Amino acid sequence: MNTDSSKSEFNLDYELSDHPDNFHHFLNGIQNAYWAENIQLKTFPRWALLAHSQELRKSVLDYILMTAGHVQHIENIFEILAQKTRGKIDTVLKDVMQKSEQNAENRVIMSTTADSVIIKGLCEIALYQIEIYEKLNAMAKAFNHQKISELIEKTLKEEHEFFRYFQKLRERITK
Incomplete structure (x- = not known):
């Protein structure tokens, strides 16, 4: 293992030169997650x-606060990796968010229906983030x-908690 001080802490634990494809895939995933968390910060208000x-x-406002914490977790990961902090569009999540927002806007007159659509979208997003x-x-x-x-496990725990909460809230609202 190379102990060159110019290498990141991550490189010291895992020799990237031996696994460049794995690192590239991991970095892409982190960039997608960073984009996703930031777009949620813009969309959820x-x-x-x-x-x-x-x-x-x-609950949505609380989820926004939690999401801001997730952004910080990911920024810490970029720092550990000695990589530039940047997002990369996650098209699947982008589509889910746009569809949910359009459905909620179309149903805004019927309050319980709009709320149900918003909660469904939040559950889909949380479940996707969990995966x-x-x-x-x-x-x-x-x-x-x-x-x-x-850092990832802390984020996962919070996503699981909100997913379960939103599922229960949806059951209460739709009754």
């Missing part, structure tokens, strides 16, 4: 305004990088 239920509005972070965490563990794995 509009969703909070579309919500009719005060509980949903507060992405689980893959990234598996890769971080394969790279034997505990600090990155810890």
